[in-house]
Amino acid sequence: MYGQPIIVLNQNTKRESGKKVQFGNINAGKAIADVIRTCLGPRSMLKMLMDPMGGIVMTNDGNAILREINVQHPAAKSMIEVARTQDEEVGDGTTSVIILGGEVLSVAEPFLEQQMHPTVIISAFRMALEDLLETLKSKVSTPVDITNKDEMMKIVKSCVGTKFMSKWSDLACKIALEATATVALEEGGRKEIDIKRYAKVEKIPGGTIEDSEVLTGIMINKDVVHPKMKRRIENPRILLMDCNLEYKKGESQTNIEISKEEDFSKILRMEEEFIEKMCNDVIALKPDLIITEKGVSDLAQHYLIRAGITAIRRVRKSDNNRIARACGGTVVNRTDELREEDMGTGCGLFEVRKIGDEYFTFLVNCDNPKACTILLRGASKDILNEVERNLQDAMNVARNVMQEPFLVPGGGAAEMALAQALNEKAKSITGVHQWPYRAVARALEVIPRTLIQNCGASTIRTLTALRAKHAQADSRSWGVDGETGNIVDMKDYGVWEPYSVKAQVYKTAIETAILLLRIDDIVSGTKKQMDALNAPSGGGHSAPPPQGGEGGEE
CATH class of the missing domain: 1.10.560.10 (GroEL-like equatorial domain)
Incomplete structure (x- = not known):
């Protein structure tokens, strides 16, 4: 057929x-x-x-x-x-x-x-x-009227009420509404509320849940690169970078042959001059604080301390984008392209605080932050993880109502x-x-x-x-x-x-x-390897596995 x-x-x-x-x-x-x-x-x-x-x-x-x-x-x-x-x-x-x-x-x-x-x-x-x-x-x-704070609190409360955080529902609702309202951005008549990217939850074990708050700015788990740098600056001028303040290493195929002793010191001098030039480019703009996603070499730290500039290095890209949105700066890729308008001036206070055993950098009191950090405190990691999940739900509810105001x-x-x-x-x-x-x-x-x-x-x-x-x-x-x-x-x-x-x-x-x-119909085909013991060993040829419909039924 x-x-x-x-x-x-x-x-x-x-x-x-x-x-x-x-x-x-x-x-x-x-x-x-x-x-x-x-x-x-x-x-x-x-x-x-x-x-x-x-x-x-x-x-x-x-x-x-x-x-x-x-x-x-x-x-x-x-x-x-x-x-x-x-x-x-x-x-x-x-x-x-x-x-x-x-x-x-x-x-x-x-x-x-x-x-x-x-x-x-x-x-x-x-x-x-x-x-x-x-x-x-x-x-x-x-x-629903989304400008009415009490009504919005009631809505978010009905979401948090079924969760672990229901005991602290007032606090949770306040945090969720504040964070969502902070990251709301209107562009061309369309509301964009990106809580995943710009409302970051930072969990620090210790303290009580009542100590949790929404910061008017950003907090990152970093310390300054050198102990002599300032740890508190009011109204800082912030420069955000994603380039190294250190000498560029040659790629793997770079070879340098040195025949005389002076050549070695010449190479070192070139490296130092390169770093000095980068630092001079930065210092010319008179920033108070530099935040970079890459490294800062010891020599660069020396130049920056002399100029009275504080530096923080190896910040995550996502954190750097949040800081840019909170303080109004632009993330710069090269030091020789720096301009005055790249500077972030919307931050009220830069401070490094020690919580427990770790140092945390706070960039708070921002004028118009379109990004924020939610600082969660609690007894243990498990409790904090559950509180974070509950808060995410609450923020999503607030976002949904802001985008489609019906209940x-x-x-x-x-x-x-x-x-x-x-x-x-x-x-x-x-x-x-x-x-x-x-x-x-x-x-x-x-x-x-x-x-x-x-x-x-x-x-x-x-x-x-x-x-x-x-x-x-x-x-x-x-x-x-x-x-x-x-x-x-x-x-x-x-x-x-x-x-x-x-x-x-x-x-x-x-x-x-x-x-x-x-x-x-569900068909699941799992091919099993024919067992070597079952394969007939005659004349050097192994027989093909039997097929269903060709006499191969068991």
């Missing part, structure tokens, strides 16, 4: 297809969701993870937990990827997206058992997702309102599509249900009461108090979430469930 493709599978190739794969994928998604389930809400539990190197991580951040987990199942791997996507896109809602994704897969299972085709289920899910996002924007979300009620209220709306809409849908459509509404209830479970309240009774509440008019903002499990109005309770986070959670969770439902 010509023209027909023949799939030849050898006996090492595993192939699963049809219903078995679909149920396997659903179970893998549910298993990942079960790991994360207890990490939702203010009564969430921490997970202790041990990495192969023997280090430990204690966290309730969904993304951090899933990053450390090793899984073999391909569907479980794609669920873990979902948390990463959510984290990169909006920086919050990683736990919710996994729980919701697992639940959407779970509600699809009965339809597959009833022989409903996955394509029918998928088209109903897509329809539900479109209606859901439309309802979220038009009916559930409310615009939705938290505590499962938005999910219940959407479930109610979808149930109403399902009545107008005819045909077999309405059942998977209703199932999405049921899946949304997993968020309030998990919140109730995590604080130990009666799940069925509370959820039924919440459903009844949402059936009434104008009760869209009623949700679950994550501390006690009671039903409260989120408007009065003050728990809000950014619209962009919620929309991203629904999009990512339902899209992933759709993707996994479309898979009906």
Whole structure:
């Protein structure tokens, strides 16, 4: 038979297809969701993870937990990827997206058992997702005034309230809002808030968490290069460089032949003159402080001390860019191209302080810093790492609200309102599509249900009461108090979430469930080397490995 493709599978190739794969994928998604389930809400539990190197991580951040987990199942791997996507896109809602994704897969299972085709289920899910996002924007979300400090504090507090830092939530919210507002930059009517690059978190063990603060400038873990240099300068003129203040070494192929003794001293003199020229170029601009990404030789230090200039060397490129943005300077590549406008003059105070055993350089009191450092203090490295993760989430929330100023009620209220709306809409849908459509509404209830479970309240009774509440008019903002499990109005309770986070959670969770439902075949081919003992040794030729379909079945 010509023209027909023949799939030849050898006996090492595993192939699963049809219903078995679909149920396997659903179970893998549910298993990942079960790991994360207890990490939702203010009564969430921490997970202790041990990495192969023997280090430990204690966290309730969904993304951090899933990053450390090793899984073999391909569907479980794609669920873990979902948390990463959510984290990169909006920086919050990683736990919710996994729980919701697992639940959407779970509600699809009965339809597959009833022989409903996955394509029918998928088209109903897509329809539900479109209606859901439309309802979220038009009916559930409310615009917010981002200039109102108290409102912004409430929003960030609802994010920090579920984390380890909830005890210091006022401090955390203040730090997150200050840092985000500092790095916000408006260019051509577009807001750019790059907290990853310009709001650096520096963790110093020791002290208490209350000592943490946002610096109006930059802090780096460096000391001056020479003990005689000044360690405190007010209103310094700062010069930022990424070139060496030392003699350029020849490349590997450079050869110098010296025949006379005077030649050696001549070469040394040339080196010294080169360094002197570079230092004179720098000194001519009269800076008070030089920060370079490369080295500063002993001779250069000597010239700089004579001119009363302080130098700091081998600063990271990312730190140098932050300093440039905070004090208004330009990073220069060559000393002979220095100009007055390259000088950074926006810094109020340069100071080297000793904290614990190490020296730290502070460049603070900047006029208009568009970059900042968040200084975290705490009892141990583990606590500081967790506090940093919580702060990153809080800053992401502040950034999202500043970029898209809409809010939705938290505590499962938005999910219940959407479930109610979808149930109403399902009545107008005819045909077999309405059942998977209703199932999405049921899946949304997993968020309030998990919140109730995590604080130990009666799940069925509370959820039924919440459903009844949402059936009434104008009760869209009623949700679950994550501390006690009671039903409260989120408007009065003050728990809000950014619209962009919620929309991203629904999009990512339902899209992933759709993707996994479309898979009906998993083929994994692992070639094993034929064992040398099994290979027949006759006439010097080894027989080819048997192929499936050619008499090679075991």
